[in-house]
Amino acid sequence: MESRLDRFTYDDAIVRKFVTATIVWGVVAMLAGLLLATQLAVPQMNLGLPFTSFGRLRPLHTNAAIFAFAGNAIFSAVYYSSQRLLKARMFSDRLSAFHFWGWQAIIVAAAVTLPLGFTQAKEYAELEWPIDIAIAVVWIAFAVNFFGTIAKRRERHLYVALWFYIASIVTVAVLHVFNSMALPAGWLKSYSVYAGVQDAFMQWWYGHNAVAFFLTTPFLGLMYYFLPKAAERPVYSYKLSILHFWSLVFIYIWAGPHHLHYTALPEWASTLGMIFSVMLWMPSWGGMINGLLTLRGAWGKVATDPVLKFFVVGITFYGMSTFEGPLLSIKSVNALAHYTDWIIAHVHSGALGWNGFMTFGMLYWLTPRLFQTSKLWSQRLAAAHFWVGTVGMLLYIVAMYTSGVTQGLMWLAFDKTGRLSYPDFVETVVRIIPMYWVRAVGGALYLTGVLMGSFNIFMTWRSRPKTYEEIIVEAAPLGPDNLPKRAEPTALEKAGVHVFGRKIDYFTEANWHRLWERKPFKFTVWVTIAVLVASGFEVLPTFLIRSNVPSIASVKPYTPLELMGRDIYIAEGCYNCHSQMVRPLRAETERYGEYSKAGEFVYDHPFQWGSRRIGPDLARLGGKYPHLWHVRHMENPRDINPQSIMPTYAWLLSDDIDFSVVQQRVDAMAMLGVPYGDAVLTAEKTAREQASLIAREIEEQRGPAGLGGKQIVALIAYMQRLGVDIRTPVAEPSSPTANANKQGASK
């Protein structure tokens, strides 16, 4: 018998690498977050530089928090726990190394390109196409490595944590591929192949499921493995964990449209998103209760063990966020909360509470084991981290709730005469600035905790042995699969009846499910099918059924110069502070004008609806102010509006428009089906003409001379176009591409 046991080792070196990366990027992500928080309280903190301005840095913060910090945490968990649960070393050490270094290279590429303004402008999917391709390649390497390990496993049953990993790996791949479809228009520039409503739908199908399959399912896998380990007892109910898994696969995938309530999204999609979101509440709480009850009888340990403290609070925050999410997806609540800081509170209770605390719980459990030091450098410092982090997080979240509800109510408020109580947007900003200070303090505390944790882990690492011991493990290889035997023929069957009855019996005995758990390939295929089918049913109708996006004859493509201006708007990340979507609520139509229609966005590759109104909506901006107003406002918003918190954009007045790329960009748009007609041949000339026209008008308004070739002019061209088409009677030439427009319209 003995001779039949395999001897092997686990690869812990790779886990040590991922753990280190988790900590490093966690600090970077939170530093960026803290800088952004102070920028909103003191706009001078934008430092007057392009790379440090809010619109460019915010994507860096979110990407670093999600893909660098949480991402490396996930990989640490997957590489550590999968090897042990499968009783096998990772499939290929080379692939592990490729995965690790590839992923870090992607993060570095993100950290360089985002501040430089290279972005696809879709939240949490901002990275430009070459990086997107790299992500796909690295992800596939990860998948091969992971499934390869499953293939050579020595434990037949797949523990539930592994299911969560499988679902995550498969779904993230699907999401990334479909949402990132873009047509390149240069090395670091591309346009989403989808436009307007469809692009928005794709984006939030992606965005929401990234929350589900990047920030939830892998962390649940982490929880189902590391919590029992730390508590030294099995999970409270395995049944509940199965239920938890399938509910996420079957229900979560539908919930995306709740990000787009009251927008130009078709009503049915929005309602569907709401129903499924509300349905998610119960299984999520099932998961939370399952986690907490795992500690039954071990609460004494919680008081002394920082690992369990982090887990308990992490799981509690999972419960809070998964209660709040369904609440926010109810349309009437959403009308108040959307575009406000309430959403920021929500995501941070998830990110800081759930992802952050689960990560640190895991790290504190892992480090003494990985660095073979028998214990953490200081339990007391870890406990201090816990308390500082918890207080910081609570301050952060309470501040953002207060700010969100306050601003939301102010936007909706009418006075006795039926007019908006706070018609001046900036009033609603000034009111919440104190909360921005509280948030910055809370964030700083949380970061302090993280620094304490990093130091603690660093000191633990310092007392590691000179060489790590390699532990040799033995386990029997998988023999031939002994399937659960079908029940012995029953009395009835012996009597010659009921083949069918036996089948039913087989089904209800649940053996099929246990079989699945042993057949990872089948299991993966079915998860993938469930995800694809749900996504297809949800997303395709907006593409294929016309009535979902009624067209509007007066809506025309952007002129070449406007397109360039739009690209500047995208590069500067204005969408991080400004929406372009007037909801059909009286408070909004009073404030901004006619509500937005689906047909207005058919040429918007990518859409720019935004998700947070730190500044006012811009969908109806065109014609509201003279050009010169914009010049002065962009140069320094506080010259016009002393209380504004918008960053200065003075460089737009001195940086040149790159006319050499105009043609390329218009061509790309034309390839995507935007009807440019003949204008496609003279894009650069048309752009230059319109630019000098606007520059002349600025001079006539007694503004600075010589802006003709400057970026500000392109941006102004774009801003003056926003929301104008819908007011224009059909076929009235109003722009240099009028000819092209006519052709487009006659199609």
Add this chain to the structure above:
Amino acid sequence: MKLSDVVSHAGLAFYAEVALVIFAAVFLSVVAYLFIRGSDLQTLAALPLADDVAAKVEVKQS
């Protein structure tokens, strides 16, 4: 004639609701199965605890 012309005229708009019902039904049957029949799962639940303790046999200095 584009694909969207065909699909637009096929009267499929209600399909999303049908899919909703199917997904809800499948999900509810998983729930039902688990609660009526969840057979012995304790051995599975113990998997993470079984891993390194029992398996460790010797230590190699590397």
